[in-house]
Amino acid sequence: MVVQIVKVMFPLSRLHVTKSFPLMRFMSSLSSDSSVRSLLYKEYGEPVEVLQFGDSALGKLEGNQVLVKWLLSPVNPADINTIQGKYPSKPPLPAVPGNEGVGEVVAVGTNVQNFSIGDRVLPNGNNLGTWRTKGNYKAEDLLKVPSDIDPLAASVLKVNPCTAYRMLRDFVQLKPGDTVIQNGGNSAVGQIVIQLCRIWDYKTVSVVRDRPDILKLKEQLKELGANEVLTEDEARKTDLFKSKKLAVPKLALNCVSGQNALEVSRQLANGGVMVTYGGMSREPVTVPTASLIFKDLTFKGFWMSAWYKKHYGSKEQIDMINEIAQLFKEKKLVVPPHKLVPLNNYREAIVNTLNAGGKTGLKYILDMTNV
């Protein structure tokens, strides 16, 4: 496998992120070409085995359709699980992978009212297949975002930032000064949680795995707005809450499960809620009976796809997308660490997303303009 290193960015270098990917580049890249370069899988299996990269002809644009030229699309672990057939949301085969990304409208069907050429769009549905250079989509399957949003931010907006946003909004009525505790503080969602909490004036305690460069990581997360960053061992022994330095957390966010989640749940206030959105340890969540009965803790889960399925096209969804887009535009939110790779180098993105297992926090983003 030829691995082509394209670009590595870190969120702390905010100027770098925006400067390195100017809007102009996309805006001048309209194409009338009728061929599509695309990834495709005809059976479920390991992505490096079942994914095929090739060209196909673009179908005729129907009256209710919009032709979208995809610009960028991240590789999320859920994309890989979908290709493996291990994800509950299974597209019919053959399928083009990719569930998130940002595109540009290059043609609109005769009956389409609400899109114009040049509009920036996100996929407004599950498994629409964004890992291709272009495609025709029903207008209702697309969602417009402000045209002046950084395309990198737009490409990763729909999954991780929205997951963080909903988990902070929908489970506990938080007020300024309240504490949120989370594990996987260095994950893509974890970093957005830290930033949203800073914006909304909630305090965050982020638990991360110990590592050789732990001090550097702590500093990076604190620059994003983290109040406290603790290793698992430090979290177990912390007296942050007993000493009243921070309010006892009402909300815990868990993407690790296992022993880590158990320790995090012990820090919750009476009546607190732990929301699980991932299980990187591959262990279940262990809940002491006493913490349910006597501490009145609640354990729930969150799945962004299910939320979308229930809320696509709702005011709630549009408000969320616009609010997050605005925060990116104002540079109050920065895109977590990422690396761009051309679509045809998809293997690098997939292998590293699989192997990283969340340890590096580096998100791979496929670049469909560079193929």
Next chain:
Amino acid sequence: MVVQIVKVMFPLSRLHVTKSFPLMRFMSSLSSDSSVRSLLYKEYGEPVEVLQFGDSALGKLEGNQVLVKWLLSPVNPADINTIQGKYPSKPPLPAVPGNEGVGEVVAVGTNVQNFSIGDRVLPNGNNLGTWRTKGNYKAEDLLKVPSDIDPLAASVLKVNPCTAYRMLRDFVQLKPGDTVIQNGGNSAVGQIVIQLCRIWDYKTVSVVRDRPDILKLKEQLKELGANEVLTEDEARKTDLFKSKKLAVPKLALNCVSGQNALEVSRQLANGGVMVTYGGMSREPVTVPTASLIFKDLTFKGFWMSAWYKKHYGSKEQIDMINEIAQLFKEKKLVVPPHKLVPLNNYREAIVNTLNAGGKTGLKYILDMTNV
């Protein structure tokens, strides 16, 4: 230890229960004696070691107090844990044990408006100490119940039936035909759950431990109204829900935890709720990450004492007590299997409650009129 077998009753013999304990016996047993026979503990520890049985003088009745002659008081596992100092709700020492029971008003203070001599009362607070023949209580610490309720039913009304009632009411909006699944189906709470579900037209699936007389137990629970009674092994393999014989359960009640609770939770519908109110296996609740994220299950706990603390004296509480009292009066609810022992034979009640570990389902009730 001398074990005196007093009386064993089984809920199926409904007439037996009421006939064996006639109201008249209490109603004619007023006493002006100023000495109190009581259990008392001066330090936390094993009940058979720290409990003392003896006589003391009754204090002067204050103007805002009511003198109650206690008739019957059950021995709940929580009473034992309280004496051991292992329960979160700790009375100041020295303390008279007993948290539940039924008494009769034998005198009222000059300022008390809402109680009369002859009223039947329950303790309306935690740790008021019912394991004594009589005591003076503030009027607000007592709750009147209908005088014609079976005293046996009244003595056990406040904890187990109210726990079953609240768990069926407060977590999931159930409608007729919905299914509730529970483990510990033979426990005191489990039997009331079965009966309340029959009354409210919910279906129940009760999971019980396998035992030599399993067929007899199944029959007994079905006579109470159980739709299905399954051993743990049968529950794991059941196709009751796949076959659509019963609706997939929206609510699961758990007093066992461990592997048993895990298997029960697997039967829940998407969006279902498991409420934990006990942990007889002494294992935690294990929650697969996928069941939180993709099945949207919720895991919560219920603690009757905490509910009371929040709702004492509320309309909600009074309505509940009256509704349950009425159901006992109409013989729609029957008291779970129990055995009466005189107060001075408390050791038998405690040792057996400790050892039974929920296996026999036999509740010990202290009889203060027979000491």
